[in-house]
Amino acid sequence: MRYAVFSDIHANLEALDAVLQACRCQRIDAYLCVGDIVGYGADPAACIDRTRSVANVIVAGNHDWAVCGQTDIATFNPFACAAIEWTRTALSAPERAFLASLPLTFANADCTLTHGTLHEPEQFHYLTDGFIAWPTFRLLQTTVCFIGHTHIAGVFMEGADRQACRISDTAFVAQPGNRYIVNVGSVGQPRDSHPAAAYCIFDSQELTVNILRVDYDIAAARKKIIAAGLPRFLGDRLLSGS
Numbered sequence: 001m002r003y004a005v006f007s008d009i010h011a012n013l014e015a016l017d018a019v020l021q022a023c024r025c026q027r028i029d030a031y032l033c034v035g036d037i038v039g040y041g042a043d044p045a046a047c048i049d050r051t052r053s054v055a056n057v058i059v060a061g062n063h064d065w066a067v068c069g070q071t072d073i074a075t076f077n078p079f080a081c082a083a084i085e086w087t088r089t090a091l092s093a094p095e096r097a098f099l100a101s102l103p104l105t106f107a108n109a110d111c112t113l114t115h116g117t118l119h120e121p122e123q124f125h126y127l128t129d130g131f132i133a134w135p136t137f138r139l140l141q142t143t144v145c146f147i148g149h150t151h152i153a154g155v156f157m158e159g160a161d162r163q164a165c166r167i168s169d170t171a172f173v174a175q176p177g178n179r180y181i182v183n184v185g186s187v188g189q190p191r192d193s194h195p196a197a198a199y200c201i202f203d204s205q206e207l208t209v210n211i212l213r214v215d216y217d218i219a220a221a222r223k224k225i226i227a228a229g230l231p232r233f234l235g236d237r238l239l240s241g242s
Contacts, residue, residue, distance in 0.1 A: 001110060002027055005184050006199040007034035007148025008061065009051065011041030011087065012188025012238075015197040016050055018216035019187050026201060032106075034148040035061025035115035038099065040083045040189055040234050042224035044090050047188075048098065060102035061115045061148065062124040067091065068100040071124070079231045086230055110204035112145040126150050130164035133181055137164055143174050144202065144209065145181045152192045153185030153200075153211045174207040182209055188221075189234075195241035 004023040009016050023031070033055040038044040040063075051058060065071040066084050073081050088096070104121040106113040116124040119135035127133055127147055133156045136145060158164045160177045174180055185198025196213035222235035 001029045001204045003030050003032050003111070003202040003204065004028045004199060005032045005034060005113075005146045005182075005202055006187050007115070007146075007184050008036045008151055008186035008188060009033075009038075009041075009047050010036055010063065010186070010188035011038050011044040011047050012197075012216075012221050013041070013043035013046050013050070014217045014221040015188040016047055018214045019197050019199045020050070020054060022212070022214045023199070023201075028201075030056040032056065032111075032113055032146065033058040034113050034146050034184060035059050035102070036063045036148060037061070038067055038087050038091070039063030039080065040225075040230075041221065042228040042230060044087045045092070045095055048091075048095055052098070057106050057113065058102055059106050059113045059115055060099070060104055063087075064099040064102055068096045070100055071122075079233055082231050083234060086228065107142060110142065110144075111202065112140060112142045114145065114147055116147065116149045118145065124149060127156070127181065127183070130156060130166065133158075133164045136181060137162075137179060140179055140181075143179055143207070145179075146200065146202070147181060147183050148186065150183060150191070151186035151189055152183060153190075153198045154183045155209070155211075156181040156183075170211040172209055174209065180209070182211070184211060189238065190241040193241050195238060 118139040184200040225235035
């Protein structure tokens, strides 16, 4: 199976469409979404519709659950809070119910999905180093786990010595005896100083993982955010990918 894995769309339709178009140029058997379809951007309903139409599996992100009241936004920054409140009014009751129905984790024979960590997935912890990765590796039953949440693409590896570390490769072949947590980055709001939309291709037979980037119409996405009355900062940050 060849999977397209993507996360953190954040209601950025231009970025999502660019990723899906790039995927159409490759042989994809299934699409996996690792959460946060909504939040920050100006096209939440369209992104829900587009994602539902292509994704075989979708797990919940913290913004998805926040919109339907299943995650407390007290710890969100003011820009995120403003976007959540706006998104609640922009979505229909059935769309909010769909977000509320999303599971926190998924696993099949090939891979595992969770937005933040497998440990306390409802808390949406940020997996940023090997120490934080340790509980997820302890729970992981597959060779590869795909995550998002930090908006920063990257890979953590646990070797045969059961020590976890970040590796620099964004394209690699999974080695026997090792396990991997792959942050696929963000489609709609990258924060690694690279504004292009991020996504991942995973071949479960070849055990290849490749994190890719694709350019999209950032100016159009930014213009929509500002026109919707969302905080201007949410549009401006798309320009620098930070």
